[in-house]
Amino acid sequence: MPEQVIELTSVRRDYPAEPPVRALDDVSFGVARGDYLAIVGPSGSGKSTLLNVLGLLDRPSSGSYRLDGIETTALRDGARTRLRGDRIGFVFQSFHLLAHRSVVENVMLAEIYGGHPRKGRRERALAALDRVGLGHRVNFLPDRLSGGERQRAAMARALMGGPSLLLCDEPTGNLDSRNTGAVLDLFDELREQGLTIVVITHEREVSTRAGRRVRITDGVLVEEA
Amino acid sequence: MHVRDLAGEAVAGMLARPVRSALTTLGTVLGITTLVITLGVAATAGNQIVGRFDELVATAITVEVPETTNVPLVAWDSLERVTRLRGVVSAAAVAESKDSANLSVRSNDLVDPTSVTTQTLTVLAATTGLPEAARGRIVRGRFYDAGHIRRADRVAVLGDQAAKMLGITRLDRAPAIFIGRHAYTVIGILGDLRRERNLSTAVMVPPTVGKQFGLRDVTRVLVNTSLGAADLIAGQAPDALSPGNGDMLQVVAPPSPTRARDQAQDDVNALFLILGLVSLVVGAVGIANVTLVTVMERVAEIGLRRSLGAARRHIAAQFLLESTLIGLAGGVIGASVGVVAVVAVSAAKQWTPLLDVRLAIGAPIAGAVVGLLAGLYPALRAARMEPVDALR
Numbered sequence: 001m002p003e004q005v006i007e008l009t010s011v012r013r014d015y016p017a018e019p020p021v022r023a024l025d026d027v028s029f030g031v032a033r034g035d036y037l038a039i040v041g042p043s044g045s046g047k048s049t050l051l052n053v054l055g056l057l058d059r060p061s062s063g064s065y066r067l068d069g070i071e072t073t074a075l076r077d078g079a080r081t082r083l084r085g086d087r088i089g090f091v092f093q094s095f096h097l098l099a100h101r102s103v104v105e106n107v108m109l110a111e112i113y114g115g116h117p118r119k120g121r122r123e124r125a126l127a128a129l130d131r132v133g134l135g136h137r138v139n140f141l142p143d144r145l146s147g148g149e150r151q152r153a154a155m156a157r158a159l160m161g162g163p164s165l166l167l168c169d170e171p172t173g174n175l176d177s178r179n180t181g182a183v184l185d186l187f188d189e190l191r192e193q194g195l196t197i198v199v200i201t202h203e204r205e206v207s208t209r210a211g212r213r214v215r216i217t218d219g220v221l222v223e224e225a
Numbered sequence: 226m227h228v229r230d231l232a233g234e235a236v237a238g239m240l241a242r243p244v245r246s247a248l249t250t251l252g253t254v255l256g257i258t259t260l261v262i263t264l265g266v267a268a269t270a271g272n273q274i275v276g277r278f279d280e281l282v283a284t285a286i287t288v289e290v291p292e293t294t295n296v297p298l299v300a301w302d303s304l305e306r307v308t309r310l311r312g313v314v315s316a317a318a319v320a321e322s323k324d325s326a327n328l329s330v331r332s333n334d335l336v337d338p339t340s341v342t343t344q345t346l347t348v349l350a351a352t353t354g355l356p357e358a359a360r361g362r363i364v365r366g367r368f369y370d371a372g373h374i375r376r377a378d379r380v381a382v383l384g385d386q387a388a389k390m391l392g393i394t395r396l397d398r399a400p401a402i403f404i405g406r407h408a409y410t411v412i413g414i415l416g417d418l419r420r421e422r423n424l425s426t427a428v429m430v431p432p433t434v435g436k437q438f439g440l441r442d443v444t445r446v447l448v449n450t451s452l453g454a455a456d457l458i459a460g461q462a463p464d465a466l467s468p469g470n471g472d473m474l475q476v477v478a479p480p481s482p483t484r485a486r487d488q489a490q491d492d493v494n495a496l497f498l499i500l501g502l503v504s505l506v507v508g509a510v511g512i513a514n515v516t517l518v519t520v521m522e523r524v525a526e527i528g529l530r531r532s533l534g535a536a537r538r539h540i541a542a543q544f545l546l547e548s549t550l551i552g553l554a555g556g557v558i559g560a561s562v563g564v565v566a567v568v569a570v571s572a573a574k575q576w577t578p579l580l581d582v583r584l585a586i587g588a589p590i591a592g593a594v595v596g597l598l599a600g601l602y603p604a605l606r607a608a609r610m611e612p613v614d615a616l617r
């Protein structure tokens with residue numbers, strides 16, 4: 001495994017509009033293995049666009065994006081989908097848990113696409129839930145959990161399959177301060193375990209806990225000390 | 226993606242909204258039920274017609290042997306080869322001629338020599354299997370046997386009408402009849418004929434005796450088959466009777482039962498078939514509608530699945546399978562209700578219900594196909610969704 005998980009070089013993303021919107025303007029930065037990076041910026045600055053590019057959900061208009069050393073901009077849809085499933089764990093602001101499935105089933109969902117063996121899937125899901133401190137809630141339905149617990153369940157799902165990168169979009173946006181604290185503690189723990197984490201946020205509390213911070217303004221990215 | 230995972234996701238998706246899924250199946254249930262009842266009742270009624278046919282003609286074959294001048298086309302002993310055929314229940318060879326059709330037959334009651342009756346009757350020669358082959362019953366005495374034939378005994382069996390005309394009612398005193406100058410002992414009376422009813426006014430004699438009346442060669446062979454074997458035997462009998470010359474024989478076979486069935490099926494109420502098909506189309510539109518609504522409700526789920534590594538085809542397959550399962554469920558319920566209804570109708574009409582396996586299996590499959598077709602467009606919409614938009 002190369003030391004750089006993410007390598008972005010001169011990435012642009014233009015949205016066709018009248019006039020065209022340049023949501024990302026010549027963005028270049030790298031994320032090393034084990035980094036804990038926060039991307040901050042005001043609303044409309046291009047954070048979501050950047051997250052979509054990093055998560056292989058969207059293609060840059062120009063520039064290069066290497067994930068684990070693999071040049072992704074030239075890959076076809078199918079290969080990008082596989083890479084996304086294998087190497088990236090997503091954590092969303094609104095959790096995106098399936099309401100009719102228990103916590104453990106929601107976590108197991110992370111392994112049904114791609115070539116994971118069916119055998120031992122539940123055990124792996126239970127282990128992931130243990131890792132986020134949710135071992136006592138495995139058979140609950142999501143609507144019986146607190147917001148913080150829901151986000152931890154979503155993080156357990158993101159951790160299934162051992163991703164290279166945990167990509168989080170406003171992970172504490174829907175949480176009160178107590179739950180935010182618990183989730184941030186979990187980020188610290190995961191970081192200590194060597195996981196690479198990129199968090200998009202506009203909350204100071206979140207960005208200050210990260211090891212590294214970049215600011216994006218009108219599509220231009222600047223490293224903050 | 227493992228097939229079992231795909232199935233698991235589809236079933237979970239269906240069961241997530243059980244009431245909606247159940248309501249969605251209604252159109253398919255209605256359509257499949259209507260079709261199964263229409264086709265099932267028609268088939269059962271059709272079978273009934275064939276069933277009545279069966280008893281009378283569906284198993285009766287007659288082989289006509291044209292006259293030949295030199296070597297007979299069918300030898301008397303070739304009948305054995307027919308009786309040996311699998312599916313033949315009984316058979317008899319008969320010799321008749323114009324000359325023997327109007328013979329003077331006289332009876333002479335020994336007790337009362339003054340009462341002499343003369344009748345013009347048909348005399349024919351036949352093999353020993355005639356009572357069974359003509360589906361009759363020996364009402365008095367017995368039929369002649371192979372021994373009588375071998376010895377050329379002057380014995381005769383009368384049809385029940387012939388016996389009445391000749392005034393012969395009892396056989397215990399070995400009554401005799403005269404055909405021409407010769408006397409023949411009457412050893413039996415044949416009655417209750419359900420085939421070849423004209424035998425009831427005939428005099429039957431062993432083939433070895435018939436020669437005296439010019440009844441030299443077999444002119445007709447009567448064959449009875451087991452149910453459903455008539456077609457087969459009709460093809461095999463001529464060559465068994467006359468190896469090498471089978472095509473010179475004329476076979477009179479019953480209309481094949483399948484054709485009787487087809488005719489019955491023509492009577493199927495076309496209106497009901499159309500009604501069933503319309504219900505199916507309505508059912509399909511219903512499934513398509515609900516699946517489309519479901520897709521729109523589950524945009525976030527689609528985005529999530531894409532983020533977990535689902536390809537477009539995985540998304541399409543899941544929604545397609547969900548709608549197919551809903552259609553299949555409708556088909557299974559519809560087929561069950563339909564079958565119960567067919568059995569109930571049969572019971573009410575005292576018919577034997579005929580449940581075609583193809584219908585019982587085909588109905589759920591038809592439901593599944595309806596679901597599959599209905600799911601095509603919604604599944605395509607779901608698969609086309611961009612993950613970025615789906616997650617917004």
Ligand SMILES: Nc1ncnc2c1ncn2[C@@H]1O[C@H](COP(=O)(O)OP(=O)(O)O)[C@@H](O)[C@H]1O
Pocket residue numbers: 015016017021022023041042043044045046047048049050
């Ligand atoms: N699909 C789109 N079409 C046109 N403009 C878009 C689209 N998505 C985002 N934008 C524009 O791009 C800029 C960056 O948006 P976004 O990445 O969503 O910012 P953020 O997440 O930081 O609020 C905004 O000006 C927004 O209006």
Ligand SMILES: [Mg+2]
Pocket residue numbers: 047048
């Ligand atoms: Mg945003």
